[in-house]
Amino acid sequence: MITVSTSKIAARAYHHGDLRSALVEAGLVALKTTAIADMSLRQLARDVGVSATAVYRHFPDKQALMQALASEGINQLGVFQKAAAEGSADQAGDFAATGRAYVRFALAHPALFRLIFSQSEPVGQTIFGDNLAAQMLQDKAARVTGGDPEETRRLMIQAWSVVHGLAMLMLDRQLPADDALIDRVIDSATLFPR
Amino acid sequence: MITVSTSKIAARAYHHGDLRSALVEAGLVALKTTAIADMSLRQLARDVGVSATAVYRHFPDKQALMQALASEGINQLGVFQKAAAEGSADQAGDFAATGRAYVRFALAHPALFRLIFSQSEPVGQTIFGDNLAAQMLQDKAARVTGGDPEETRRLMIQAWSVVHGLAMLMLDRQLPADDALIDRVIDSATLFPR
DNA sequence: GGTTAATGTTTCTGCTGTAAACATACGGGC
DNA sequence: GCCCGTATGTTTACAGCAGAAACATTAACC
Numbered sequence: 001m002i003t004v005s006t007s008k009i010a011a012r013a014y015h016h017g018d019l020r021s022a023l024v025e026a027g028l029v030a031l032k033t034t035a036i037a038d039m040s041l042r043q044l045a046r047d048v049g050v051s052a053t054a055v056y057r058h059f060p061d062k063q064a065l066m067q068a069l070a071s072e073g074i075n076q077l078g079v080f081q082k083a084a085a086e087g088s089a090d091q092a093g094d095f096a097a098t099g100r101a102y103v104r105f106a107l108a109h110p111a112l113f114r115l116i117f118s119q120s121e122p123v124g125q126t127i128f129g130d131n132l133a134a135q136m137l138q139d140k141a142a143r144v145t146g147g148d149p150e151e152t153r154r155l156m157i158q159a160w161s162v163v164h165g166l167a168m169l170m171l172d173r174q175l176p177a178d179d180a181l182i183d184r185v186i187d188s189a190t191l192f193p194r
Numbered sequence: 195m196i197t198v199s200t201s202k203i204a205a206r207a208y209h210h211g212d213l214r215s216a217l218v219e220a221g222l223v224a225l226k227t228t229a230i231a232d233m234s235l236r237q238l239a240r241d242v243g244v245s246a247t248a249v250y251r252h253f254p255d256k257q258a259l260m261q262a263l264a265s266e267g268i269n270q271l272g273v274f275q276k277a278a279a280e281g282s283a284d285q286a287g288d289f290a291a292t293g294r295a296y297v298r299f300a301l302a303h304p305a306l307f308r309l310i311f312s313q314s315e316p317v318g319q320t321i322f323g324d325n326l327a328a329q330m331l332q333d334k335a336a337r338v339t340g341g342d343p344e345e346t347r348r349l350m351i352q353a354w355s356v357v358h359g360l361a362m363l364m365l366d367r368q369l370p371a372d373d374a375l376i377d378r379v380i381d382s383a384t385l386f387p388r
Numbered sequence: 389g390g391t392t393a394a395t396g397t398t399t400c401t402g403c404t405g406t407a408a409a410c411a412t413a414c415g416g417g418c
Numbered sequence: 419g420c421c422c423g424t425a426t427g428t429t430t431a432c433a434g435c436a437g438a439a440a441c442a443t444t445a446a447c448c
Contacts, residue, residue, distance in 0.1 A: 015395060015444060037231065040435070051397050053437075058395090062436065117366045157369060158356070158379055165359025166351075172311040175351060185352055190384055209413065209426060235405065245428050247406075252426090256405065 020058040022048045027069045031111040036118060041065070063119075070119050073112040078132025080105050085136065095140040099163045099186050102133075106167035107177050113167065158191050214252040216242045221263045225305040230312060235259070257313075264313050267306040272326025274299050279330065289334040293357045293380045296327075300361035301371050308365065352385050 016022065026047045030039060041062050042052045059065040084101035088094050106113040137156055145151040166185055170177040210216065220241045224233060235256050236246045253259040278295035279288050300307040323329075331350055339345040360379055364371040 019395080041437090042435070052435095053398085054396055056437075117362070117368065154378065154382060157360075157375070158383060160369075161356050161359035161363060161379060162352070163355075163359065164363055165355035165357065165361075167359075168311070168362055169355060169358055174311065175354075181351070184348065185355060188348060189352060213426080234403085236403085246404095247429085248427055250406070 016048070016050060016054075019048065019050060019054060023055060023058065023065060024068050024072060027065065028072060028112070031069065031109070031115065034111065036066075036111055036115055039066070066115060067119050067121065069112070070115045073109070073116045074131050074133055076109075077102070077105050077113075077116070078134075078136065081133055081136055085140070091140070091143050095144055095159070096186050098136055098140055099159060100182055102163040103167045103170070103182050103186075104179075106171060110171050114171065155191055159189075162186070162189050162191075210242070210244060210248075213242065213244060213248060217249060217252065217259065218262055218266060221259065222266060222306070225263065225303070225309065228305065230260075230305055230309055233260070260309060261313050261315065263306070264309045267303070267310045268325050268327055270303075270306075271296070271299050271310070272328075272330065275327055275330055279334070285334070285337050289338055289353070290380050292330055292334055293353060294376055296357040297361045297364070297376050297380075298373075300365060304365050307361065349385055353383075356380070356383055356385075 023044055026044050027039070030044060030047065041055050044065075045052045045055055055065065059068070081098045081101040084097045084104075085094050088097045137160060138152075141156040141159065142152045145155055163186070166175070166182065169175040175181065217238055220238050221233070224238060224241065235249050238259075239246045239249055249259065253262070275292045275295040278291045278298075282288050282291045331354060332346075335350040335353065336346045339349055356379070360369070360376065363369040369375065
């Protein structure tokens with residue numbers, strides 16, 4: 001994946017080749033075993049084999065690197081949700097499937113999921129964000145409500161709240177991270193006013 | 195509030211009087227203007243007017259102090275919810291009122307609210323916790339379902355998920371922190387399977 | 389081939405949590 | 419009234435952190 005563009009065969013000296021990508025990749029790996037609070041620029045630099053401050057040639061500060069990781073994370077979430085939705089029959093099942101995927105993604109990548117939402121600059125750009133995950137939420141919701149914009153918006157927010165809350169409470173060990181529980185909560189969530 | 199138990203009039207020398215309480219109090223104040231990640235033992239010690247390491251006579255480490263703050267926070271949440279529930283007529287309104295209070299508390303005390311759930315040792319002790327907030331959730335839910343334990347549990351989890359998710363998304367600026375929106379989401383949340 | 393910009397490294401500052409050794413003062417037993 | 423143990427402070431020290439500043443190396447282009 002990391003290839004130096006020039007003819008020289010991966011000269012390991014001084015210039016790295018593509019330090020930025022390498023840092024992001026290392027960051028994603030680190031997030032599998034490291035909590036957000038314990039993420040360290042210096043450690044990442046060590047992992048990549050570069051001096052501590054080299055990072056600052058590619059990111060203005062730590063926050064910027066974290067933001068890049070979060071951005072990559074929200075991408076992966078969208079892809080994962082899309083894959084999950086493709087295997088279901090009706091549209092209501094579709095919607096539920098993306099919700100289940102949301103929670104399962106959170107449980108599978110806890111630190112990454114948290115990171116997505118711990119950027120003060122919302123990387124999940126409110127519900128009008130331009131990422132795949134947000135788009136899917138909008139589309140599925142609109143299809144379920146039949147298109148009425150106000151109802152669609154309400155459904156989006158309510159559905160998002162349920163899965164987000166469930167995910168967070170499970171991540172924070174307030175609820176057991178139980179697959180059956182996810183299904184039960186989502187299946188019995190009737191999101192329409194009577 | 196801080197009084198030395200002996201006759202000496204608040205001798206500010208060497209022994210503080212009640213450093214533990216003072217630290218907790220200072221911590222709660224600090225949380226009004228400081229994000230969790232930026233909370234510092236040394237700063238708290240400075241605020242109270244004591245050396246940096248004096249803290250360790252009362253708390254084994256930073257985590258323990260944070261836990262104490264979280265514990266106080268969940269207390270306050272319970273009290274706030276109780277007060278909110280007392281002004282409503284029927285039981286369903288009761289339940290909704292505690293939900294609204296949950297979200298409003300989160301918005302009013304963002305860092306404190308986050309702290310409650312950011313302790314790896316769950317201070318909101320799963321849903322069987324012994325704190326007032328958890329007790330209220332259980333009671334209100336049981337009253338609504340008529341007592342059926344399985345249904346009660348489902349309702350608790352679902353209701354908790356909605357309000358927790360809504361609160362988190364608003365805190366993380368993914369949704370506008372709008373009072374009317376809170377009402378709309380909670381009022382239209384029909385939490386029973388058809 | 390030499391200049392310039394991009395991308396590295398070293399070195400430094402000030403912050404953090406926390407361990408260890410030492411100082412002070414309170415309270416109870418003689 | 420003195421004395422000593424224990425609780426509760428302080429000072430000093432260390433390692434790790436984010437980031438600023440000055441300097442080194444390399445690649446790319448004229």
